[in-house]
Structure formats: structure tokens, C-alpha cells
């Protein structure tokens with residue numbers, strides 16, 4: 001029996017009529033960009049995340065670019081992030097005019113290692129009247145962008161304490177972590193802003209592209225609202241923004257899906273727990289390590305394994321959907337060669353890239369499918 005890595009149609013099955021009705025309403029309303037549906041979604045999404053504001057935009061990538069601009073990143077300034085993430089995290093830094101500075105990850109959670117962040121700032125930076133400045137180059141460090149990878153929020157107690165000490169704005173890349181918690185706070189409620197993607201395969205996916213930025217700051221929210229629409233107010237422009245708006249239709253779909261989200265989280269967490277116990281005794285497999293303070297929404301269920309490539313091939317041979325997120329760390333991507341990083345610079349990231357494999361974890365998997373995936377992994381390692 002083949003098992004898909006993700007089957008979105010199963011998630012949509014029970015809400016098909018609602019989605020169709022939303023489409024019909026949007027068609028009749030002739031409001032296709034922003035509009036009341038987007039405003040309702042913004043307010044419901046802000047409530048869900050526990051933030052004052054949420055500002056819709058066209059994608060998660062755009063959310064990051066807009067949030068970096070609103071954090072005050074200027075051309076040529078440094079933005080701290082990690083090299084073990086989806087390309088868009090660092091791509092957005094460059095598109096916002098910044099230069100990525102990579103900090104290695106924690107080997108357990110795959111998230112930014114707060115000790116290494118602290119060390120990099122203390123070793124390389126000084127606090128000046130221009131803010132944080134990298135001493136050797138004199139370049140300003142204008143923001144930190146931790147990524148809540150695979151649905152687990154970073155250690156936001158430590159990261160916020162370090163960044164607050166330096167006065168460094170934090171832009172959370174929460175694109176994989178909608179609803180995930182660190183202690184009582186949801187992703188996107190810790191930093192200056194939180195950035196979300198509604199790419200269809202994310203835990204809250206639109207039927208196309210979409211994004212959202214959360215913030216607790218009234219002025220940042222107002223600036224983001226201008227920046228997503230060419231940066232002006234009326235026809236008066238003091239800065240240059242983008243065309244990055246959320247479609248009314250996508251907002252209407254997302255409002256329906258947001259109401260299902262907690263139930264979907266439950267399903268993913270139940271499936272993750274099943275795998276955790278199934279793999280507990282396999283010596284060659286390390287199951288996801290979730291910090292005790294974190295409540296993961298498992299956008300991915302990602303193992304660290306021995307003989308990863310052989311396991312990948314064996315599972316695919318049996319029709320079991322699986323993938324490597326992410327096979328080539330960002331500091332080794334050709335387009336970032338000008339940053340001057342080399343192999344060996346981020347050993348924890350490089351090791352993770354060679355060892356990780358993600359398994360199907362979406363909430364609508366059947367018990368038979370889960371058992372099949374678990375058995376296939378067990379069979380691969382039995383006798384090894």
C-alpha cells in the first residue's frame with residue numbers, strides 16, 4: 001500500500017461544501033483583493049496567535065521581506081539566521097537588502113543554538129550609537145531571524161533575552177509553526193513580528209499562496225499595511241513598498257480552515273507520538289527531540305537516522321512518501337558563495353543535512369498507513 005507524504009484532499013474532504021460556498025460568495029461579491037474577508041481573517045488570526053495585529057500579504061516569503069523592512073533592515077546590513085532552513089529564510093534577507101549571518105543549530109531541536117548566538121554577538125559585535133555593529137566590518141547588525149523549524153518554536157526565552165540585551169529586533173520565521181507554543185505563547189507572539197506562510201503544504205494552507213505577519217506594535221502594523229501596498233498612504237509615498245496583498249478568496253478559505261486547525265494539530269501530534277513509541281527501540285534512529293517548554297505542531301516529523309540515503313531509497317521503493325528537509329545547507333548554496341562560508345563552518349547543520357528524513361505525519365493518515373510506515377522503517381533496520 002502506497003502512503004503519501006501529504007494528501008491535502010483528505011483534509012479538504014469534510015469542508016468541501018464550505019469551501020465551495022466561500023468561492024461562490026467571493027465570485028458574487030466581486031471583491032478579489034483584501035476586502036472584508038481578509039480583515040476578518042487578520043483579526044481571527046491575531047486572536048489565535050495572541051497578538052494585537054495580523055497583516056495579510058501574498059506569501060510567507062513576502063511576509064519575511066516586509067517584516068525585515070519594518071524592522072529597519074537597510075541595504076548591506078547584517079541579519080542573523082540559521083543555515084538549516086527552507087531557502088526562503090535567507091533568500092528573504094537578501095531580497096530585503098540585507099546580508100545573512102548564519103548561526104549553527106542545536107543538534108536536538110534543529111533550531112538556532114542560543115549559546116552560539118550569544119557567543120557570536122559577544123565575540124564579534126559592539127553596541128554603538130548606530131545600534132549593534134560588527135566590529136571587523138563596521139557593518140550594522142539590524143535584526144535576528146530565528147526559524148521555528150518543523151513546527152517547533154525556538155527557545156524564545158533565551159533568544160529574546162539575548163536580543164533584548166543588544167536591542168536587536170527579532171523577526172520570527174514562523175512559516176512552519178502556526179499555532180506552535182513555547183510555554184504559553186504561540187509562535188509569532190515573541191518578537192517584533194512573526195511571519196507565516198499559507199503555502200498549501202503548511203499546517204494552515206491556502207488553496208494557493210498567502211502569508212501573514214503578526215505584531216504587537218501598532219506602528220509596525222501600520223507600516224506593514226503601507227509596505228504591502230507600494231509603501232504609500234493614499235497616493236502619497238514616503239517609502240517604496242511592494243504589491244503583496246492577500247486575495248479575498250484565499251482569506252475566505254483560510255477562515256474556514258483556521259477553525260479546523262486545532263483538530264489538525266491533534267492529529268499530527270497523535271501520529272508523531274505513535275512513531276515516537278514505534279521507533280523508541282531502534283538504535284539507528286533518533287526521534288524528534290521536543291524541548292519540554294515547546295508544544296510542536298509537527299509540520300514535519302523528522303528523524304535522524306543512520307544510512308539515511310539507503311532508508312530513503314527503501315521507503316520510496318515501497319511507495320512510502322518521504323523527503324529530506326533540507327539536503328544542502330544554505331551556507332553551501334552556490335548563490336550564497338559571495339558570503340564566504342565554507343564546508344565545515346556549521347558542523348551541526350552539515351551533520352543534520354546528512355542524517356535527516358521526514359515521514360508522513362498529516363492528521364488524516366489511517367492507522368493502517370501509520371503502521372505500514374513504522375513497519376517499513378523497523379524492517380529496514382532489523383538485523384543491521
Ligand SMILES: *Cc1c(COP(=O)(O)O)cnc(C)c1O
Nearest residue numbers: 059060061086088089175197199
Ligand atoms: C514555507 C517557508 C517559507 C516561505 O513561505 P512561502 O509562502 O512559500 O513563500 C519561509 N520560511 C520557511 C521556514 C518556510 O518553511
